[in-house]
Amino acid sequence: MPEQLAFALEVTANGLMAGVLYALVALGFVLIYKASGIFNYAQGVMALFAALTLAGIMDGQVPFSHLINAIFGTDIHYFGWNVPAFMAILLTMVVMIALAYAVQRLVFRHLVGQEPIILFMATIGLAYFLEGVGDLMWGSDIKSMDVGLPQGINMWIDETTFETLGYGFFIDNLDIVASIVAALLVIGLVMFAQYTKQGRAMRAVADDHQAALSVGVSLNFIWILVWSLAGFVALVAGIMWGTKSGVQFSLSLIALKALPVLMLGGFTSIPGAIVGGLIIGVGEKLFEFLIGAPFLGGATENWFAYMLALIFLVFRPQGLFGEKIIERV
Amino acid sequence: MKLKLTTLALGAALAAGPAMAELVFPSLSYRTGPYAANGIPFADGYQDYFTLLNERDGGIGGEPIRMIECETGYNTEKGVECYESTKGEGALVYQPLSTGITYQLIPKATADGIPVHSMGYGRTSAKDGTVFKNIFNYPANYWDGASVAIKHLLDINDGSLEGKKIALVYHNSAYGKEPIRTLEELSEKHGFELSLLPVDHPGQEQKSQWLQIRREKPDNVIMYGWGVMNQVAIQEAANIRYPMDQFIGIWWSGSENDVRPSGAAANGYKSLTFHNVGDDFPVFADIQKYVVDSGKAAGAGDQIGTALYNRGLYAAMLAAEAAKTAQGIHNTKALTPGQMRDGMEALEITEAKMTDLGLPGFGPEFQVSCENHGGNGLVAVAQWDAAADSWSLITDFVQSDQDVLGPLVAEDAAAFAAESGITPGC
Numbered sequence: 001m002p003e004q005l006a007f008a009l010e011v012t013a014n015g016l017m018a019g020v021l022y023a024l025v026a027l028g029f030v031l032i033y034k035a036s037g038i039f040n041y042a043q044g045v046m047a048l049f050a051a052l053t054l055a056g057i058m059d060g061q062v063p064f065s066h067l068i069n070a071i072f073g074t075d076i077h078y079f080g081w082n083v084p085a086f087m088a089i090l091l092t093m094v095v096m097i098a099l100a101y102a103v104q105r106l107v108f109r110h111l112v113g114q115e116p117i118i119l120f121m122a123t124i125g126l127a128y129f130l131e132g133v134g135d136l137m138w139g140s141d142i143k144s145m146d147v148g149l150p151q152g153i154n155m156w157i158d159e160t161t162f163e164t165l166g167y168g169f170f171i172d173n174l175d176i177v178a179s180i181v182a183a184l185l186v187i188g189l190v191m192f193a194q195y196t197k198q199g200r201a202m203r204a205v206a207d208d209h210q211a212a213l214s215v216g217v218s219l220n221f222i223w224i225l226v227w228s229l230a231g232f233v234a235l236v237a238g239i240m241w242g243t244k245s246g247v248q249f250s251l252s253l254i255a256l257k258a259l260p261v262l263m264l265g266g267f268t269s270i271p272g273a274i275v276g277g278l279i280i281g282v283g284e285k286l287f288e289f290l291i292g293a294p295f296l297g298g299a300t301e302n303w304f305a306y307m308l309a310l311i312f313l314v315f316r317p318q319g320l321f322g323e324k325i326i327e328r329v
Numbered sequence: 330m331k332l333k334l335t336t337l338a339l340g341a342a343l344a345a346g347p348a349m350a351e352l353v354f355p356s357l358s359y360r361t362g363p364y365a366a367n368g369i370p371f372a373d374g375y376q377d378y379f380t381l382l383n384e385r386d387g388g389i390g391g392e393p394i395r396m397i398e399c400e401t402g403y404n405t406e407k408g409v410e411c412y413e414s415t416k417g418e419g420a421l422v423y424q425p426l427s428t429g430i431t432y433q434l435i436p437k438a439t440a441d442g443i444p445v446h447s448m449g450y451g452r453t454s455a456k457d458g459t460v461f462k463n464i465f466n467y468p469a470n471y472w473d474g475a476s477v478a479i480k481h482l483l484d485i486n487d488g489s490l491e492g493k494k495i496a497l498v499y500h501n502s503a504y505g506k507e508p509i510r511t512l513e514e515l516s517e518k519h520g521f522e523l524s525l526l527p528v529d530h531p532g533q534e535q536k537s538q539w540l541q542i543r544r545e546k547p548d549n550v551i552m553y554g555w556g557v558m559n560q561v562a563i564q565e566a567a568n569i570r571y572p573m574d575q576f577i578g579i580w581w582s583g584s585e586n587d588v589r590p591s592g593a594a595a596n597g598y599k600s601l602t603f604h605n606v607g608d609d610f611p612v613f614a615d616i617q618k619y620v621v622d623s624g625k626a627a628g629a630g631d632q633i634g635t636a637l638y639n640r641g642l643y644a645a646m647l648a649a650e651a652a653k654t655a656q657g658i659h660n661t662k663a664l665t666p667g668q669m670r671d672g673m674e675a676l677e678i679t680e681a682k683m684t685d686l687g688l689p690g691f692g693p694e695f696q697v698s699c700e701n702h703g704g705n706g707l708v709a710v711a712q713w714d715a716a717a718d719s720w721s722l723i724t725d726f727v728q729s730d731q732d733v734l735g736p737l738v739a740e741d742a743a744a745f746a747a748e749s750g751i752t753p754g755c
Contacts, residue, residue, distance in 0.1 A: 007544060014536050021534075066629065077629070132361075140365035142560065142586045152568045152594075170543055172536075172568055241533065244564060246590030250363040250531050250557035257534065288537045299501040299527035301537060 006167035011289040012282055017175035019281020020182045021240055025258035026265065026273040027185065028233040033267045034206045035226040038108070038119045042127035044255025046096075046231060049134045051238030051247045053095050055143040057088040063137045085147040089235070096231030097224075099130075104224045112219075131252060140249065145242035149177050178240045182274065185236060189229070189270055198225060206268075256302075263309035266322025275320060283308045351395040352388060352652055352664060353419040354379060354645075357411050357426055362402040363531065364556050366586050367637055369628060371426065372398070374641025376627035377620050381612075382649055384619040389652045392662040405429035412437065421652065421669040422446055424644055428504045431464075436749070439463045444670040448644050449474075449580055449603055453507060456703025457742035458674065459753040465673050467647070467704030468695045469603040469729070471553070472737065474579045475508035476729035477708035478551050478601060479515045481577065484724075486548075490521040496547035498538055498554065498562055501527035505553045508579075512551070514733050532558025539565040552578040559587035567594030574599065577710070583720070584636040588713045596715035599723070600636075601708050604643040605691045606720040608634025612642075612687030636711075636720060643692055650686075651676045674699055693726035699755035703738075706731065 025047065032040040040046075056063065060079040069075055083091070107122055150173035162168035193199040204212040205222045213219055238247070241254050265276025284301040292300030312320065356375050359368030379394045388394045397418055399411035408430030412423060422444045425431040431451035438445045439462065446465045447455065453472050455464040469477075483490060497512055499505035509525065516523040524545060526538045532554065539562075542550060550571065554562055559582045566576055574597040578587070583600025613633060621630045632638040655664050655672025664672075676697045683691050693707030707726035714721060746753050 007540075011537070011540060014540060018534060018536055069629070073624075077631075135361065135365070140360070140369055142366045142590060144590050144592065146592075151564070153570065170540060170569055245533055245557050245561045246586075248363070248366055248557060248560070248586075250533065253363065253531050253557075254533060285537055289540075293526075293537070293541060297527065298525070298538075299529045301534070302529040 003167065006161075006165050006169075008286065008289060009165075010161075010167070010169045011285050013169060013171060014175070015282035015285030016278055017171065017179060017281070018285060019261075019278040020175070020179045020274075021237075021277075022257045022261045022280055023274045023277025024178065024182055024185070024233065024237040024240060025254050026261040026277055027182075027189075027270065028230040028237065029258060029262055030265075030267060030270055030273045031189070031226055031230045031233065034270075035202055036108070036119075036205075036209075036223055037116060038123060039116070039267070040230065041120060041123040041255075042130055043230065043234060043258070044252040045127040045130045045134075046099075046234035047238040047241065047254060048247075048249065048251040049099070049130050049238075050092055050096055050231065050235035051145060051242040051251060052134045052138040052143070054088055054092040054147075054235065054239065055145055055242065055247045056138040057083050057091050058085060058147075059143070061138060066139060067136055089147070089239075092235055093232060096235060097228045100224050100227030100231050103227055104220060108223060109220060127252070131249065135249070143242075143247040145239060145247050147239055147243070149174055149239070149243050151243065174240070174243055181236060181240070185233065186270055186274055198222075202226060257305070260305040260309035262319070263306075264312045264319060266319025268323050269319070269321030272319055272321030279320075280305050280308060351419070352392050353395050353397060353421055354648060355397045355399060355411070355415045355418075355420045355423060357399055357401050357408055357423065357430065359401050359403040359426065361400060362404070364403040367556070367584060368403060368426070370584075370632035370635050370637035371641035371644075373626070373628040373632045374638035374643075375424070375645045376641075377616055377633075377638075378642045378645035378649070380620045380625050380627070381616050384623065384625065385615060389649050390656045390662050392656075392664075401427065401430065403427055405433055409433050409437070416441055416443060419666075421664055421666055422648055422673070424448065424648075425451070428452075428502075432503075435461070435464055441666075442670070443666040444673050446644070446648065446673065448640075448647070450504070452745075453703075454738050454741035454745060456701060456738050457753075458697075458699050458702035459755055460742040460746045460751055461702060463670060465697065465702040467676070467697050467702065468678070468693055469706050469708050470703055471504075471507040471579065472511045472734050473603075473703075473706035473708050473729035474601045475511040475551070476515065476706070476734060477710070477727055478577050478579075479512070479519065480727055480730065481599075481710050481724060482549050483519065490519040493521040493549070494524065494545065494547040495521050496524045496526055496542055496545070496550045498526045498528060498535075498542075498550055498552045500532065500553060500555050500558055501529050504555065504581075508551070508553055510737060511734065514737065515730065518730075518733060528554070528558055528562070530558075531556060532561055535561050535565050538562075539569050539571075542566075542571065543569045548575065550576045552576070552582045554578065554582045554587075560590045563588060563595050563598060564591045567591050573597035574712070577601065580636075580640075583711060585718075585720075586637075588715070589718075593715045595713055598713045600711050600713070600720070602636070602711045602720075602722070603692065603708050603726075604639055605688075605709075605722060606636055606639060606711050610688050610691060615687060639691075646686060646688065646691075647676070647678070650678065650682070673697060674702070706734065 028043040060081045062076050065077045154171045154173050157171045158168035201217045261276040261280050265272030284305045287304045288300050358372035383394050397415050401408040424446050428450050431447040444463050453470040455461040455466045577599040580602050588595035620626050651672040654675050655668045659668045695704035706729035709722050709726045710724045711720040712723045
């Protein structure tokens with residue numbers, strides 16, 4: 001096989017994997033937008049908050065220790081124990097559900113019926129608030145995320161591709177795990193929406209919340225459920241991205257990677273988030289490999305992702321899988 | 330209304346009064362935001378050293394020090410706001426702690442007659458004091474870093490880089506692009522092939538760059554990164570099994586924060602530095618006694634001895650020594666920013682002086698002059714030991730290639746002088 005073709009195939013495979021990681025972030029946006037029409041600007045910060053909480057619980061860190069020490073003159077930072085990853089994930093999920101409850105009760109319940117831009121502004125406020133609370137709770141230092149996920153080159157793929165194609169492909173074990181987790185997540189979410197009572201209620205609210213309300217569906221419950229699911233997705237994204245780069249405040253910027261995915265896949269489609277992520281991932285990586293690095297000096301991925309999304313928008317304003325809005329006079 | 334105005338006037342008079350009798354050092358820190366993990370240790374080190382001088386020595390030359398901390402969030406606009414809101418307090422010197430803020434403050438501080446010390450960042454050609462009269466960037470700058478990285482690679486390759494491939498992975502910003510010109514000149518001089526790999530901000534996704542490195546197999550990788558870009562790059566290097574001892578970062582890619590997330594995989598990674606590492610210096614015992622134990626530490630006391638804490642402490646030490654020099658030159662305890670500038674321009678750091686300060690071998694010896702605001706360009710290489718969870722210096726402080734850098738600094742400074750209408754001179 002020609003060397004350049006082998007390189008291109010390797011880049012494509014890595015683009016697919018990167019796309020899955022983008023899609024993981026985009027999924028959280030889709031869940032909330034689909035059920036409540038809110039574009040949740042805080043989704044990236046939720047991933048950060050979830051990852052900080054998980055890392056803090058695993059390390060046995062005392063929440064708000066800096067604040068407690070400053071007020072009471074104490075010097076406590078750690079409980080002195082480590083929590084196993086699985087238990088810590090469950091505890092973090094409890095925190096994310098509590099957060100969903102608080103967000104719904106304290107913020108969005110009071111904003112029902114407001115213009116979408118008001119709701120969007122509220123999520124901007126929520127993002128900055130959560131970032132501050134995360135800082136106060138767990139501190140600003142960079143934490144390691146070690147829930148036992150494998151990292152580094154997959155030797156089997158490297159050896160197999162070397163034997164068959166003459167060039168060993170690099171695929172990160174973490175990306176493979178992320179792909180499997182994303183697939184399970186999408187299957188789980190779709191099954192939940194299709195086959196459970198709460199899932200059907202969620203879809204009913206997404207279709208027409210006034211009609212859903214009239215047949216006895218509790219809007220408050222559904223919105224808490226949706227924010228909790230988005231919190232779970234944020235936790236999964238936080239684990240994957242946190243394992244890659246450590247848990248730090250830049251993690252909230254992964255939302256920037258999800259925006260072109262949403263523009264391309266549509267704001268209301270779970271499969272759209274996945275397909276959009278894959279297209280963006282492969283598109284930006286291949287463009288960088290074929291054109292960006294050799295002819296444009298590199299670092300084209302960020303803007304190319306948005307340009308690709310814009311091109312799709314011109315032809316399908318609702319995104320690939322988004323619902324076409326038809327308004328009749 | 331009259332009462333309010335009287336109260337305000339009285340308050341202002343009271344506030345202005347003591348400021349004139351103190352040495353005011355603003356600290357433009359970033360304890361919040363995406364780069365807080367780096368900003369906190371630097372700010373703690375900077376503050377703790379001045380607290381030590383106040384508590385142990387009663388200030389500098391008997392004159393108490395007043396710190397004004399202003400939060401920039403590593404945001405250029407906020408940094409400029411901090412400057413504007415604190416300069417009237419009698420600020421003696423600014424450490425902008427950001428290349429973006431430094432570029433904004435160069436014309437402002439020059440017009441206001443306040444010195445700026447951009448230590449290891451900012452505009453490299455500020456080394457030329459005949460053009461940048463109020464800006465100082467001693468003891469080393471980005472170009473010194475690039476040159477010493479190449480010198481180190483020469484040392485470990487039997488003095489020749491002929492035919493070698495060296496890749497520069499850099500933050501795609503004005504900061505990250507700083508070493509390119511220097512490395513291009515050095516590649517011509519030493520015959521190595523240079524490839525450039527920009528990484529867009531913030532740098533969380535670098536698969537393309539590291540796949541390219543895996544394909545092209547450079548002999549060495551130099552990194553000018555910042556924040557999350559560093560951690561991701563070191564992890565990606567580990568993922569593709571790039572030898573860590575062939576990977577060397579600038580000092581902003583060389584803190585504990587950058588290597589710890591990768592765990593044992595980061596072992597052997599190298600970083601340039603213009604100050605020493607660790608806490609095995611007498612001054613730290615004094616900091617423990619006078620600052621931490623007395624509950625006056627800037628932070629939780631858990632950053633002491635880290636790379637960035639040491640950098641903050643070193644910056645404060647250089648500022649204090651410049652203030653002492655200024656007090657000697659002008660025969661006064663209370664200083665104006667102009668007098669502080671004179672002290673910075675006459676600063677000389679010797680081993681004997683550092684030993685007296687409880688910092689033997691902590692930094693390079695250097696001398697500042699009107700023509701040379703950048704010191705002697707001495708830089709060392711540190712290496713990360715993951716098992717010991719610590720950095721250690723593996724070289725002495727060695728001088729950068731002044732034959733190559735001198736003309737580059739002169740050229741860039743001359744261009745700035747021409748566009749700004751400055752007549753160079755001392």
